[in-house]
Amino acid sequence: MPVLTVDHRTTYRYANPVRFGEHRMMMRPRDSHDLRLLETSLILRPAGASVRWIHDVFGNSIAIARFATPASELLVESVFRAEHFPLPESAVQVEDYARRYPFSYDASEVPDIGRTAERHYPDPTHQVDLWARRFVAETPDHETLGILSAMTKAIQNEFTYNPREEMGTQDPVKTLRTLTGTCRDYALLMMEAARSLGLAARFVSGYLYDDSKLGGGPDTLIGGGVTHAWLQIYLPGAGWVTFDPTNGLISDRNLIRVAVVRDPSQAVPLKGTFTGRPGDFLGMDVSVEIRT
Structure with missing residues (x-):
């Protein structure tokens, strides 16, 4: 390790x-x-x-x-x-009842999940809703991890990373409309998309390290050199699973978690x-x- x-x-x-x-x-x-x-x-x-x-x-x-x-x-x-001690993506094990969407969280977990499953930002024309449901429709058998993986890869591949020095996080609707943003913006958009599907999501702030760069090779990941942001989604059996839409990662292999919060403004x-x-x-x- x-x-x-x-x-x-x-x-x-x-x-x-x-x-x-x-x-x-x-x-x-x-x-x-x-x-x-x-x-x-x-x-x-x-x-x-x-x-x-x-x-x-x-x-x-x-x-x-x-x-x-x-x-x-x-x-x-x-x-x-x-x-x-990073967890590889292949080690994520979801309970049988949650492997396909939709599913319901256990009643004993709902009070503790609380506001992490609620929408936090306005979406008057349901753009985020419709975008999230695109991945449900396109994923065979509505496999839960497949939906979230497709969403993660879509942000990585279809959006343009645009670092900026100003504080704060961009509204998710604007990020979706412009197809641009920072790691914080991407994490928040995917959080709101997951929440629109009834899933609990939270914001993570920390650091990104690139295995190849540490070994002297070229940069292959985006977001190093400053603090980095990603998200976690709660999946029964697997717990809080890491998703980094900036780099298309579904594990914490290259991520050092510092703070976990409900909203980016708290990190x-x-x-x-x-x-x-x-x-x-x-x-x-x-x-x-x-x-x-």
């Missing part, structure tokens, strides 16, 4: 020293059967910040920092080393405030380096 070191560095630059408000960081993964944390560190500058850790409503690890010293640069660097790796003069903010740099 690969042992990976992830170095996520964010630097904010200012024309004059500014005062920093509270900053919240969502960069540390949770230990699980598929990801074992071996070592972690959080580096902050200016030095002397107080840091406390909490779990959010979803159980994600959140660091909250308060800075006492004004500065013209803010550095947040999260480094961790982890052993990854911001770093957010905070500063007090200074108009025009003080000069810009920011973000880099993610993953190595074996």
